[in-house]
Amino acid sequence: MKSKAIVTVLGKDRVGIVAGVSRVLAENNINIEDISQTIMHDFFTMIMLVTVDEDIISIANLQDKLNKLAQEMSLKITVQSEDIFRYMHRI
Amino acid sequence: MLINQDEIKETIEMIQEQRLDIRTITMGVSLRDCVSPDGEQLTENVYRKVTESARNLIETAETLQKKYGIPIVNKRVSVSPISAIAESSDLDDYVPVAKALDRAAQDIGIDFIGGFTALVHKGMTPGDIKLIDSIPRALTETRKLCSSVNVASSKAGINMDAVLRMADVVKETANRTGDKDGIGCAKLVVFANIPEDNPFMAGAYHGFGEPDKVINVGISGPGVVRAALEKHPDADLMQIAETIKRTAFKITRMGELIGRESAAMLGVKPGVVDLSLAPTPTPGDSVAQIIEAMGIERCGAPGSTAALALLNDAVKKGGAMATSSTGGLSGAFIPVSEDLGMAEAVEAGALSIEKLEAMTAVCSVGLDMIVIPGDTPAETIAGIIADQMAIAVVNKKSAGVRLIPAPGKREGDRVTFGDLLGSAPVMRVNNFSCASFVRRGGRIPAPLTSLNN
Numbered sequence: 332m333k334s335k336a337i338v339t340v341l342g343k344d345r346v347g348i349v350a351g352v353s354r355v356l357a358e359n360n361i362n363i364e365d366i367s368q369t370i371m372h373d374f375f376t377m378i379m380l381v382t383v384d385e386d387i388i389s390i391a392n393l394q395d396k397l398n399k400l401a402q403e404m405s406l407k408i409t410v411q412s413e414d415i416f417r418y419m420h421r422i
Numbered sequence: 423m424l425i426n427q428d429e430i431k432e433t434i435e436m437i438q439e440q441r442l443d444i445r446t447i448t449m450g451v452s453l454r455d456c457v458s459p460d461g462e463q464l465t466e467n468v469y470r471k472v473t474e475s476a477r478n479l480i481e482t483a484e485t486l487q488k489k490y491g492i493p494i495v496n497k498r499v500s501v502s503p504i505s506a507i508a509e510s511s512d513l514d515d516y517v518p519v520a521k522a523l524d525r526a527a528q529d530i531g532i533d534f535i536g537g538f539t540a541l542v543h544k545g546m547t548p549g550d551i552k553l554i555d556s557i558p559r560a561l562t563e564t565r566k567l568c569s570s571v572n573v574a575s576s577k578a579g580i581n582m583d584a585v586l587r588m589a590d591v592v593k594e595t596a597n598r599t600g601d602k603d604g605i606g607c608a609k610l611v612v613f614a615n616i617p618e619d620n621p622f623m624a625g626a627y628h629g630f631g632e633p634d635k636v637i638n639v640g641i642s643g644p645g646v647v648r649a650a651l652e653k654h655p656d657a658d659l660m661q662i663a664e665t666i667k668r669t670a671f672k673i674t675r676m677g678e679l680i681g682r683e684s685a686a687m688l689g690v691k692p693g694v695v696d697l698s699l700a701p702t703p704t705p706g707d708s709v710a711q712i713i714e715a716m717g718i719e720r721c722g723a724p725g726s727t728a729a730l731a732l733l734n735d736a737v738k739k740g741g742a743m744a745t746s747s748t749g750g751l752s753g754a755f756i757p758v759s760e761d762l763g764m765a766e767a768v769e770a771g772a773l774s775i776e777k778l779e780a781m782t783a784v785c786s787v788g789l790d791m792i793v794i795p796g797d798t799p800a801e802t803i804a805g806i807i808a809d810q811m812a813i814a815v816v817n818k819k820s821a822g823v824r825l826i827p828a829p830g831k832r833e834g835d836r837v838t839f840g841d842l843l844g845s846a847p848v849m850r851v852n853n854f855s856c857a858s859f860v861r862r863g864g865r866i867p868a869p870l871t872s873l874n875n
Contacts, residue, residue, distance in 0.1 A: 410491065417425065
């Protein structure tokens with residue numbers, strides 16, 4: 332079953348953030364559909380829309396894997412099912 | 423991208439900075455099929471039904487928490503009123519049932535189990551009397567059990583015999599847990615018009631009109647509302663109401679999503695979303711601070727009741743648009759010890775029990791988590807309960823009273839319960855007596871509003 336999720340990354344800017352996050356996603360067969368990234372007050376922020384094949388990895392397990400990366404690179408990374416945004420902001 | 427980036431940022435800010443969370447997922451479980459004349463068999467049936475029904479509750483909540491990145495703070499179970507379930511058994515008191523419920527709660531890892539309950543607004547059966555007599559021991563000898571007794575309703579009036587009896591029970595429960603400032607009373611609430619589908623403790627129980635199993639969700643989010651108001655310091659009151667409404671809508675949608683999904687995962691019926699703004703002792707997560715953000719210097723100052731009425735109504739309007747399954751208490755909670763802003767307002771001398779009582783006329787909960795001197799007479803406690811019951815009965819609303827007469831403590835002392843229960847100063851109680859009134863007993867008849875069929 333495929334489902335859409337939003338990955339957000341926040342942290343101090345440094346080399347390799349996009350590469351690191353994309354690598355974890357690629358390793359788990361997750362396709363990036365949209366990506367936007369900006370630097371706000373020295374802080375790197377990135378929002379990605381991805382498609383997760385939940386037969387391969389659940390969003391919860393993906394969060395665990397990204398948490399490991401987040402710790403290594405001193406970032407804050409969250410993965411949330413897209414539904415939460417759709418539910419909160421749309422009728 | 424289909425979803426606007428600002429909306430994504432807003433959601434993440436709400437969760438990470440403004441402490442938006444799902445306060446509670448509560449599974450209601452009917453125990454009507456557990457009845458047995460043999461007490462031992464009954465307790466075994468109760469333990470088995472609860473553990474079998476809610477075995478996957480924690481796991482489900484944790485999965486959803488990760489999937490949506492939203493914290494789910496409390497996982498709970500509510501059960502059918504034990505007074506009715508245990509009545510036909512040969513038990514002399516219901517402490518063994520209380521212990522079975524507590525053991526079930528501990529074994530499945532939930533935070534609280536509610537339903538050590540009796541409904542006695544018009545009168546008491548032998549089972550009700552046994553349950554009420556068992557409360558002080560039940561709450562002392564268990565850890566996760568919560569108890570509630572409904573003593574009044576808009577159709578029956580106020581059962582003053584039950585009010586006075588409950589005042590004694592409150593005192594005895596406080597004394598038995600005196601080494602912890604009477605913390606047993608934090609798990610006991612005296613109610614009027616108790617809702618059957620309320621996911622919030624201590625008043626949660628599984629009503630007789632409910633299905634066999636159901637999932638009720640309680641939302642939270644005072645921090646989000648306060649942050650939204652602080653972005654508009656020059657807004658007039660109509661605009662404030664509008665801002666709160668919009669915020670309540672978003673918070674409730676999240677509750678609706680979690681409720682629906684958890685019910686589907688557990689294979690039970692989705693129940694209600696309780697629209698309550700429930701504070702915590704954490705800085706910023708306070709209903710008092712929302713009132714203060716509207717321009718009241720300290721919660722309790724003149725204008726506080728009007729501000730709370732505005733808040734409560736706007737939350738309901740926004741929430742009602744977001745879900746068709748509203749229920750429970752649905753409104754702003756104003757507990758004292760659990761809300762940092764409330765506790766500070768008491769300490770500053772801005773907030774009294776009398777002002778809180780006035781404020782309960784326009785919000786959902788009643789006199790909640792109020793610490794009073796340990797030597798307060800039971801009759802005075804009965805008088806405070808009766809006043810709150812009268813407000814609820816006449817206004818056709820729910821209200822509970824959760825008073826903690828902290829043994830050995832005097833006005834101005836401070837008690838700390840820890841965790842979500844927080845910390846509060848001991849409040850002043852009016853010392854003039856109402857003993858002759860409450861000792862008369864009998865029932866205060868229902869007001870004429872009962873003839874609205």
